[in-house]
Amino acid sequence: MYGYRGKILRINLTDHSYKMEDLDHELALKYIGGRGLGSKFMADEVDPSVEPFDPANKVMIVTGPLTGTPTPAGGRYMVVTKSPLTGTIASSNSGGYWGSELKFAGYDMLILEGKSPKPVNLFIEDEKVEFRDASHLWGKIVSETTAKLAEEAPDKAKILCIGPAGEKLSKIAAVMNDINRAAGRSGVGAVVGSKNLKAIVVKGSSKPAIADSEKLKEVVKLSRGKLKDNGVTGQGLPTYGTAVLVNIINEGGVFPTNNFQKTYFEKAENISGEHLAENFLIKRESCFACPIACGRYAKADDIEGGGPEYETIWAFGAACGVDDMKAVIKANFWSNEMGLDTISAGVTVATAMELYQRGMIKDSDIEDGLSLKWGDANSMVEWTKKMGLREGLVGDKMAEGAYRLAEHFGMPEVAMTVKKQELPAYDPRGIKGQGLQYATSNRGGCHVRGYMISPEILGLPQKLDRFAIDGKAEWVKIFQDLTAYIDSTGLCLFTSFAIDAQGYADLTNAVCGTNFSDADILEAGDRIWNLERDYNLKAGIDPSQDTLPKRLLKDPIPEGPSKDHVTQLEDMLPKYYEIRGWSEDGIPKPETLEKLGV
Amino acid sequence: MDIKVRLFATLRENRGKEVNLEMKETALPRDIIEKLDISEPEVAILLVNGRDGKLDQELSDGDVVSIFPPVGGG
Numbered sequence: 001m002y003g004y005r006g007k008i009l010r011i012n013l014t015d016h017s018y019k020m021e022d023l024d025h026e027l028a029l030k031y032i033g034g035r036g037l038g039s040k041f042m043a044d045e046v047d048p049s050v051e052p053f054d055p056a057n058k059v060m061i062v063t064g065p066l067t068g069t070p071t072p073a074g075g076r077y078m079v080v081t082k083s084p085l086t087g088t089i090a091s092s093n094s095g096g097y098w099g100s101e102l103k104f105a106g107y108d109m110l111i112l113e114g115k116s117p118k119p120v121n122l123f124i125e126d127e128k129v130e131f132r133d134a135s136h137l138w139g140k141i142v143s144e145t146t147a148k149l150a151e152e153a154p155d156k157a158k159i160l161c162i163g164p165a166g167e168k169l170s171k172i173a174a175v176m177n178d179i180n181r182a183a184g185r186s187g188v189g190a191v192v193g194s195k196n197l198k199a200i201v202v203k204g205s206s207k208p209a210i211a212d213s214e215k216l217k218e219v220v221k222l223s224r225g226k227l228k229d230n231g232v233t234g235q236g237l238p239t240y241g242t243a244v245l246v247n248i249i250n251e252g253g254v255f256p257t258n259n260f261q262k263t264y265f266e267k268a269e270n271i272s273g274e275h276l277a278e279n280f281l282i283k284r285e286s287c288f289a290c291p292i293a294c295g296r297y298a299k300a301d302d303i304e305g306g307g308p309e310y311e312t313i314w315a316f317g318a319a320c321g322v323d324d325m326k327a328v329i330k331a332n333f334w335s336n337e338m339g340l341d342t343i344s345a346g347v348t349v350a351t352a353m354e355l356y357q358r359g360m361i362k363d364s365d366i367e368d369g370l371s372l373k374w375g376d377a378n379s380m381v382e383w384t385k386k387m388g389l390r391e392g393l394v395g396d397k398m399a400e401g402a403y404r405l406a407e408h409f410g411m412p413e414v415a416m417t418v419k420k421q422e423l424p425a426y427d428p429r430g431i432k433g434q435g436l437q438y439a440t441s442n443r444g445g446c447h448v449r450g451y452m453i454s455p456e457i458l459g460l461p462q463k464l465d466r467f468a469i470d471g472k473a474e475w476v477k478i479f480q481d482l483t484a485y486i487d488s489t490g491l492c493l494f495t496s497f498a499i500d501a502q503g504y505a506d507l508t509n510a511v512c513g514t515n516f517s518d519a520d521i522l523e524a525g526d527r528i529w530n531l532e533r534d535y536n537l538k539a540g541i542d543p544s545q546d547t548l549p550k551r552l553l554k555d556p557i558p559e560g561p562s563k564d565h566v567t568q569l570e571d572m573l574p575k576y577y578e579i580r581g582w583s584e585d586g587i588p589k590p591e592t593l594e595k596l597g598v
Numbered sequence: 599m600d601i602k603v604r605l606f607a608t609l610r611e612n613r614g615k616e617v618n619l620e621m622k623e624t625a626l627p628r629d630i631i632e633k634l635d636i637s638e639p640e641v642a643i644l645l646v647n648g649r650d651g652k653l654d655q656e657l658s659d660g661d662v663v664s665i666f667p668p669v670g671g672g
Contacts, residue, residue: 230668231642231667231668231669232668232669232670232671235608235667235668235669236607236667236668236669236670236671237669237670237671239607239608240607240669241671242671242672243671244606244607244669244670244671245669245670245671245672247606247666248606248643248666248669248670251604251645251648251664252645252648252649253648269615273607273669274606274607274610294671310671310672311672425672447672448672451672453670453672454670457643458642458643458669458670459642459643460670463650465650466650494671497670560648561645561647561648561649562648
C-alpha cells in the first residue's frame, strides 16, 4: 500500500486497551484520508444522534496519504468527531509536525473510543502503545503540559494535547499540537476532554512507501516551483503571513468591526500585517515539508509565541473594536495556552461586548473590575483567560461559545454564527459567494470549507465581481469539493493558491500509484461533501439551518465601499441545491448519493 | 486633480503608506503606478474607492486608489 501505512490504531479509553486494524485500501482510495476517511468512519461507527459528550461519540484523528511524504506542505492531520458546538460532523485540521510523526509511527489514523475513568495520556512509539496517568497534568496550560511530557517522552517525540478549556468542556476548545498549532474549530478539544484524554505523545521511525519515487521528485519539483512563483505563496505569505489581509479586507469595506455592526475599522493599520512584521515579529515558522512558512512568531512585552494569524487578529482586534496589537498577541497566546479556538474565542468576546452595549449583560454581571466596552484591550485579554477557565458567570457562559452566550442573556440574534459556530473575518454582505459558502458549510460558520475570498477578493485563480450573484453557486460547489479533497490528502489548503486539481491528482498519483484525473479529484470531494451532509441531516441539522444571522441577510452595510449590500442568499441557494443534485428542500437526491457511491 | 494613493505590503518600501498626487484631469491608475515606479505585475489588487478597479479606468478628483502586491491567506 503506497502513501498509506495500512494501519489503524483503535484506542479504547474506557478499559485502556487498544488494537491495530488493517486499513481497507479500496475504502481509503474512495474517501482518500483525513476529513473524508474520518467522516466515513464516523458515518459507519457513530450514530448521528449521539450526544457529543457521550462516550459513544468517537474521535477520529486521521492523516492523509500525502501526510509525511515529500509533497509540499504535506504535514496535516484532521480531528473528526461530532461537534458539541454545532451538532454537525466536525473536522478540524492542523499542521505542525504531529501528523507526519503519527504517520512515521506506522498509522493512518487513531480512533478514540469510550471514556477513561481518570485523566490519561497516550504514548505511542511505533508499535508500542501505553496509557499513562495524566492526573499531574490535568488543569495545566498547553506549554506546561507539553514541556512536562517532553521530559518523559522519547527524544524528538511530538506532542498533542488539550488545555484547560478542553478539560472543562468548553464548546469552543481546540486540540493543540507542537504547542501552538491548533485543530481549532467546532469544539473538537472538548470531545477529547470529555474522554479524559489529556495528551497523545507520538514518535515514529519509518516512512510511508512511495509508488513512484522518480515521478514524485518530478511533480514535487514542479509544484514547489509553482508555489515559489505564485505571488501569494512565494512572496506574500512568507513575508507577512496571513495578517496581510487586514488592510485588504478593510479597504474593501468588508472587515467586520464591533461584532459585524460596522465593516470598516478606522484603526486597522494598528493591527495590520505590515505593523506586525515591523514591530512584533521575531521569526517565521514553518510546518512539516512546507516551502511557504506562513507561520508567525511574535513578542509583546513579556509574552511571546506562535501567531497571530489574520483570523485571530481580526477576532481579538476589529471584532472587539480593539486596535492594540500587543493585546491581540497576548489574547492569542492565552487562547493557545487554554486550548481555545481563536476565531470562536474572539467573536465570543465581541458578542459579550454587544450584549453589554444593548444592556443585556449588566455591570452587576461582571466581576474583577473588567469591562465589556468596545475596544477595552486589557479586559479583552483577561476575558480570554476567564473563558478558558470558565471563571465567573460571564466567563463560564463565554466558554459555551457566542450563540449560547447570547441565548443565555436573552438576545441570540446578536450571535454572528452559522449552525452555532462563530463566523470568521469577512463580511459576506459584500462578498456574495462567501455568504453562500458560510450558509452551506457542513461544519457551520467557516471560511476554509470553500475560500471564496480567493476569487472574489484576491483574484485567484481569476477575479470575480464580489457583488455579483450569477455563477457563484457553481464556484462555491467547486471550491467546496476541491477543498474537501485537499483536506483529505494531508496537504495544506494554502497550496491551492498555486496548485490546481490536476496538480493534486499528479501528487496523489505519484505517491499512491493511482491514476486520478482532475475530475476524479473533484468527484471525491463531492462524495465527501455529500457524506457529511447526509450525516448532518441524520443528526437533525435540517436545511433550514443553511442560513446566516438576520443582520447579514436584512441589515444593509451602513457605510463604505460595500454600502447598502446584504447577502442575497435566497437568490443563490436554490441554484446551489440544484447543482449539488439535492432536492429543492436541500436533501441529497437518492440518485446523487448513488452516483457518488455514498 | 488630487488623487490619494494608499500602498500596502512591499509596495510601501521607499514610497511610504500614503501618497497624495496631483494628476492631470484624464489620469488613469496606469499613470499612477508609472509615476510611483510600480510595475504592472506588482499590482495584484487595485481598488478605486474600495471597489475593484482597472488600470485603464478614468479617475475623478478626490479618488482613493489602493494598491496591493500579490498577497493573501486566511
